[in-house]
Amino acid sequence: MRRPWFTALLILPWLACSLSASALEPEVQAAKDEGMRLWGQHEWIKMQPYLEQAAEAGDVEAMYYLGEATRLLGRGLTEEVMGWYLKAAEQGDPYAMLRLFQGGACIAGDECPEDAEGWREKALAETLPRAEAGDTDAMLALYHVYRLMDDRGEGVDWLEKSAEQGNSEAQTRLGKSILDGQGWYFLKSRRLEAAEGWLRKAAEQGYVPGMIALTSVLDDLDKNKELWEWILEASKRGSRIARVVYGECLVNPEREAYCQAKKDVVRGWAILQAVVEEVDDRTARYIMESNRDRLTPGQLSQAEAMVDEWLNRQPPLSNFPPRFGF
Template identity: 30%
Template sequence: MRAWIFNALPLKNPTLFLSLCLLYSADSLAALTSAQQVAKERGIMLYNQYKPAEIELRVAAEAGDSEAQFYLGEELRHKHRHMTAEARNFLEASANQGNLYAMIRLGNSGSGLCNILGNCPRGFKSQEDWLREAWRTSKILAEKGDPEGLYIFYRVTGDFDSLIKSAEAGFAFAQYWLAQRYRNGDSFFWLPWQRNQQIEHWFKAAAENGNPQAMVEYAVIVYENGGDMAVARHWIEESAKTGFQIGVAHLATEHAHLRTYFGFPPDLVKGYGLMSLLLVLDVGGGTLDSTKHNLTEMIKMMPPEQIEQGKAFALEWQAANPRPVSFFPMMLDPLDSF
């Protein structure tokens, strides 16, 4: 299953993107029509909400868009729970345009049936070929000090120093992941408080750089340490503004006073409006059940006019914070084994 962990979109770093443009032919970078761009954006939104996104992503992927090709390859791979020939084709098309995330996925997903049968066509790249290509390209970027390039080099090689350098260079997801690695016991610290200090430092840095998951993590640390609750409330609200499901849920339940950790003032209208936004995540399971349960509890405390006000607040919130509510899955989940 896809994890809920957030990661930046591939090639969001302008320096990385421009570097890859120099490494790969310019005519491979597809220019989408407005309709194709709309389909691509909707497809990515649906993918991040764990909803079927194949139809929308296929529009842009078949037009040659590298990012859509990557997402479609992943969508097909998750749909069938293994690397199908079509999923591989789209991932290869993306990788051939320089998408390093696609290269890593191909490098970690076996070499395909033709490699096993020994009848691969001329020019076919094996699992090892893609990993070497990802290593070569990311090494060039890492040597230039590119923050995302350093992170990708870490993903290819496992070089922990590259993860640290990426975090120090300001790549938000590397900062988040470094904090998680320290929390999981990686690296050595003479004193326990030094480890905790580094965990807090890197979650805060990632939060300040826009990572919504780190925003929640840092708010929880502030709460657990008995820190300034105004700071904790700020980061919970900032996370919710990104559309991150956990941030929205925290803010909603806090305002409704179904759970109170961070000291938000009671406001059932805001709580109901925010919680109702999560109904779009109707993929079943714990998230939908929890959302419906919380809304039911709020309705018990609200007259009809307040419920209508809550619905109006939800529309106002969406207008002010247009990023769609989603789970923000990371591009390459270390826990994803197929």
């Protein structure tokens, strides 16, 4: 079933932006914020009632992530998932269009755009004009569009343009792509340096996934002091994995060279316990089980009294999952 309302979107390309950016009522915005917090913690069932409130109020981002949540629960492109993606696609979301393509909506669900051959082509038609007008988020989206059209070279060109114009997500993806083998570098050290440059740009803009990716490169380059500084910064900004590393290094600083911290088993234990209580983190739980003999009963009691200091800090702990790509 082809949808004539997509024709209007070509005539009014600004519609998606205006609808997506429209202000929600305070209570609906609060529900969306809670839903996105749960999304960041991979709570794909718990997040849905909150995001449904925002989606019903017309929030495109909420529509897309409701589709993502149900998809990630392993349910495939069900009628429910397709419904949310279609609603987001109706308002111009290119990632929803790409999910519809990946799920075979045109074939399996007979849901195709009226004015394009398929959902990839629709995403290209919607996104290319905005990218050419200088929208760096659209440039990044084109990377994914062209990749799914088997034109990786064109996609990388747009990714590089987005990164060069300061998009921190694009900078992070470009840096990680270089680490994964993109481009020609005669020496591994040159590849690491190239990736480091892009990841540093993203990290310096406060982009937490860029910070975490940068720490991996700094580890390979034996830049332990700087690596530790980025771990602390990422922890402050809500990175779950950075918070766990911080706690572990306080409990057992001899474990890794990058643990540039003075031993503080009480504080480290409190941090790990807070992570377990907040997000039921299995890594933190394993570290605690492996290091329990490092604390005396008295130190365990002190740590227990300190847990509240580290529990539910702002910003909330998150895995910072990507918008598209897994």
